[in-house]
Amino acid sequence: MSQPEVVKSLSQVKQKEMIGRNYDLITSGTVKVSSTFVPGNLNELLMCFDIANNLPEINAIQNAMRKKSGEMIAEAERSGHSEDVCTYVKADIGMMAKGNIAPNGKPFPDPDVLLLSYTGCFTFMKWFELLREQYKCPTAMLHVPYAADGQPTKNMRDYIVKQLREDVIPVLEKVSGVKFDIDRLREYLRKSAIAENDLVWMLESSKHKPSPVDCYFGGVYYMGPIFTAFRGTDEAIEYYRLLRAEIEERIANGLCAQSPDGDMPEENYRLVVEGPPNWTSFRDFWRMFSEAGAVVVASSYTNVGGVYDYDGFRHDPGHPLETLADYCLGVYTNRNLPTRVDMLARNLVEYDADGLLINSIKSCNSFSAGQLVMMREIEKLTGKPGAFIETDLVDPRYFSAANVKNRLESYFQMIDQKRRAGGTPPATGA
Amino acid sequence: MTTRPVGEIVAACEAIFEDLSFAKAREWKAAVPGRKVIGYMPVYVPREIIHAAGMLPLGILGGGADMEVIHGDAFYQSYICRIPRSTIEMAINGKLDFVDGMMFPSICDVIRNLSGIWKLLFKDKYVRYFDAPQNFREEVGGVFYANEMRELRDGLANLAGRAVSDDDIRRSIAVYNENRRWVNRVYDFRADFPWKAPSAEVYLLMRAGMVLPPEEHTLLMQEYLAAAEAANRPMRDNCRVVLTGAFCEQPPLNLIKSLEMSGCYIVDDDLMLVSRWLLTDVPTEGDPIDNLSRAFLLHSAETAAKYEADAARKGSYLIDSVRKRKADGVIFAAPSFCDPALLDKPMIISRIEPLGIPYIHIQYAENSSQMQPIREQSGTFADSIKLWSAS
Numbered sequence: 001m002s003q004p005e006v007v008k009s010l011s012q013v014k015q016k017e018m019i020g021r022n023y024d025l026i027t028s029g030t031v032k033v034s035s036t037f038v039p040g041n042l043n044e045l046l047m048c049f050d051i052a053n054n055l056p057e058i059n060a061i062q063n064a065m066r067k068k069s070g071e072m073i074a075e076a077e078r079s080g081h082s083e084d085v086c087t088y089v090k091a092d093i094g095m096m097a098k099g100n101i102a103p104n105g106k107p108f109p110d111p112d113v114l115l116l117s118y119t120g121c122f123t124f125m126k127w128f129e130l131l132r133e134q135y136k137c138p139t140a141m142l143h144v145p146y147a148a149d150g151q152p153t154k155n156m157r158d159y160i161v162k163q164l165r166e167d168v169i170p171v172l173e174k175v176s177g178v179k180f181d182i183d184r185l186r187e188y189l190r191k192s193a194i195a196e197n198d199l200v201w202m203l204e205s206s207k208h209k210p211s212p213v214d215c216y217f218g219g220v221y222y223m224g225p226i227f228t229a230f231r232g233t234d235e236a237i238e239y240y241r242l243l244r245a246e247i248e249e250r251i252a253n254g255l256c257a258q259s260p261d262g263d264m265p266e267e268n269y270r271l272v273v274e275g276p277p278n279w280t281s282f283r284d285f286w287r288m289f290s291e292a293g294a295v296v297v298a299s300s301y302t303n304v305g306g307v308y309d310y311d312g313f314r315h316d317p318g319h320p321l322e323t324l325a326d327y328c329l330g331v332y333t334n335r336n337l338p339t340r341v342d343m344l345a346r347n348l349v350e351y352d353a354d355g356l357l358i359n360s361i362k363s364c365n366s367f368s369a370g371q372l373v374m375m376r377e378i379e380k381l382t383g384k385p386g387a388f389i390e391t392d393l394v395d396p397r398y399f400s401a402a403n404v405k406n407r408l409e410s411y412f413q414m415i416d417q418k419r420r421a422g423g424t425p426p427a428t429g430a
Numbered sequence: 431m432t433t434r435p436v437g438e439i440v441a442a443c444e445a446i447f448e449d450l451s452f453a454k455a456r457e458w459k460a461a462v463p464g465r466k467v468i469g470y471m472p473v474y475v476p477r478e479i480i481h482a483a484g485m486l487p488l489g490i491l492g493g494g495a496d497m498e499v500i501h502g503d504a505f506y507q508s509y510i511c512r513i514p515r516s517t518i519e520m521a522i523n524g525k526l527d528f529v530d531g532m533m534f535p536s537i538c539d540v541i542r543n544l545s546g547i548w549k550l551l552f553k554d555k556y557v558r559y560f561d562a563p564q565n566f567r568e569e570v571g572g573v574f575y576a577n578e579m580r581e582l583r584d585g586l587a588n589l590a591g592r593a594v595s596d597d598d599i600r601r602s603i604a605v606y607n608e609n610r611r612w613v614n615r616v617y618d619f620r621a622d623f624p625w626k627a628p629s630a631e632v633y634l635l636m637r638a639g640m641v642l643p644p645e646e647h648t649l650l651m652q653e654y655l656a657a658a659e660a661a662n663r664p665m666r667d668n669c670r671v672v673l674t675g676a677f678c679e680q681p682p683l684n685l686i687k688s689l690e691m692s693g694c695y696i697v698d699d700d701l702m703l704v705s706r707w708l709l710t711d712v713p714t715e716g717d718p719i720d721n722l723s724r725a726f727l728l729h730s731a732e733t734a735a736k737y738e739a740d741a742a743r744k745g746s747y748l749i750d751s752v753r754k755r756k757a758d759g760v761i762f763a764a765p766s767f768c769d770p771a772l773l774d775k776p777m778i779i780s781r782i783e784p785l786g787i788p789y790i791h792i793q794y795a796e797n798s799s800q801m802q803p804i805r806e807q808s809g810t811f812a813d814s815i816k817l818w819s820a821s
Contacts (some may be wrong), residue, residue, distance in 0.1 A: 337549065
C-alpha cells in the first residue's frame, strides 16, 4: 500500500533545503569542518572562522530514522564497546566503521577540529576522546561547569570566557587560518537573537487551545535550525519568520497540531514531556500520541540545545563571549534537578497541560538519572498525574512498541478518570 | 607501640567496613558537641578543606554486597548503576542521618544528578556538587578550581559557625600528606610482598580510612604494616595484575578475594582513589588553596573521570603502574552501566595491546554474588600468563 503523500509547508521545505545544503557543504571538501555537539553548540563562533558545523548526534538521529543505526551499534559493540553505554556514541563509531557516509550519500570528510563543548553530558568528553583516536585532529575542549545550585556563578562564567579566549579561539584560528573578529561574532549573535525571539513565540504558541503545534514530535523539527548549523544566519531568521506566519495562520483557522498523517482532527490530551524522543520508531511513537488526540504542549527536549523560554535568555551581541558562556551554562541538562522540576511544573501550569510524561532514555544518564524523583516532585507540586515510559535514542532493541502503547493507553485512561472525578477538564477548548 | 596481630587489625577494619550505620563516625561526632560530618562520594574531593573546618570527611561508597535495596530501586531505572540506589537507600533508612552535608564530585552524570536528588529530598542538609576543572592550565582551570575550593571553604565555615583560616588548611594538608605517604607505603609493600599483604586486607585497611579521622587511619596503617611485615605467610605462585576501572562503585569484597584465590595478586588498583589522588606532597607553605589546586592540576592520578588533553598520554598512568609494580597483566573491572570506565576502556586497551600487556575484562555490581564465573575467568587468565607469558 502506498503511503499518502505528505504535503510540506514552506518552512518545512526551507528547512529541508538548509539541512541538505549543509551536508553538501560539509562533504564538498571545500571548507574546514568541525564536529561538535548540540547542547551548548557554538555555531556563531565556528562561523567566525568559516568552519562548517557537523553534529554527530544529528548524524546518529538521521541514521536511526533511516533504520540504519542498529547495525552501526552492533558494529561498535563487536569492536569492544559495551552494551551498557550511550548508543549515540556507538552509532557514530559504527558509522565510521561502515564508511562514514553522510545522509546525502557522500562520505564525510575527517573533521579538521573537534570542538568538545563539554556541556551537560559527561559522555561528550569520552565520545570526543574516542573520535580523536580515529581522526587524530586538534581538539578544542570547552569545559562548562554544572550549574548545581540553580544559578551559574561568576566563577563559572569567567572560567568559560577564559577558555574561549585562551584555548578555543586560538585553536580555531590555527585550524582555519582565519583571524578572530569579535565584531563578526557580534553580528552573528545579533541575528541569533532575532531568530530566538520567533523560536520562543513558536514554543509559547502551544498555550492556545487547541495547540497549533506539537512541541515534542513537531518540536524536534522546529528547533532544528536554532540548535544545529544555522543559528546566527539570515536563513534561520527567515525560517522562523516563515514558521511563525504558518502557526499564526493555523491559530486563525483553529487547527490542531500536525501529526505524521496531517492535522490532528481533535485535541484530547495536552501533555508536557520530559526526555528525548526515540528516533528508531519516531513516527510510530508519534502516532501513538496523535491517534489518541494527544498533543505535547511543552517538552524539555526543545530546550536541549539551549534554554530560551524559562529565564529569558537571548544571545547578547553586547557581550559576545560572556553570552556564549551563559548560553552553555543554561543548557537544560546543565541545570540542577530542582530547576528542571521547576521548569516542568511551570510548563504544566502555564500550558494548562493534563499531565507529565517522562520518556526515560536508556542511553542518556544526563537526562534520565533522577527522573523518577522529578516525576514525584512535579506531581506533588501540580497535582497533575505523571507517567513513565522507557525507550532509547537510536538503539532499536530498546523500543518495545507494545509496552509503550500499553503504558500510554493506561495513562490516557488515568487522565480520563481524573477528569470524571472532577479534575482537569477535557483539553479541547476550541 | 604494641602491635596487634595482623588478623586482629584486619578484623577491626572489617567491622568498620561492614557497619553501614557508621558507628565510628557517629562516635567521633558525639564525642564533642558541635562536631560535623561531611559525606563525600568517589572519586576525589579535597578532604583537607573539610578537615580544616574541624569536620570529619566520611567516604560514602554505596551499600556494599549485603544491603537489601528496596527504596533505592524506586528511584532509579534498571539501566543505572547500583551505587546511587544503595546510597539513597542508606539515606532513607536513616543510616546517614548524622551526616551534616554531602559532597558529590564531578565523576559522571549519575552522581551529578544524585546531588540534585539530595537537594530535593534532604533540604536541611548542606549539599555541594564539586566540579573539578577539565582544563589543566593554572591560569585557566587552576583559577576556577581555586575559587571553587574557596566557595567550599566558605560554605563549610558557614556550617561550622567559624572561619577556616589558611593555617587551618595548611595543618590539614600536612595531616593528609602524612596519611597519603602511609597509603603509598602500604601499596608499595603490597606490590613488593603481595603474599604478606593480601588485597582484601589492604582494601579493608583503606576502607577504614574512609570512616576514621586521617590521623587515626595513619596510625592504623603503621600498625598494619608492622604486623604484616612480621607475619609469616606463604608465597603463592600467583601472577601479578593491576586492577583498573573500579574507582567509583566498589566491587564486593568477595570479588577481590576471588581474584587472589584464583591466582592473581593485585599489585595496584584504582579503588578509593581519593586517598592516592594527589601524587606528591602538597606544599605546606604559601597559599594552601593554590597549593591544593596546583597539586590537582599537575600531580594527580589519571582516571576516566578526567579529560586527557594529550592523546599521546592516554593510558600512561596505567602503563606506568604496570611497569612500576612489575605487573604481568591488567584486569579491567568496571561496574555495570559505568559510563566513565566503560567508555574509557577501548582507548586504554588500544594503548596496552601494542605493548603486549595481557588483559581481561570483568563486570560487576557492588552486590554481585556469583563469583565462580569470575574466578574461572581470572584463573584462566593467571594460568595463561604463567604458561605463555614471555617474562
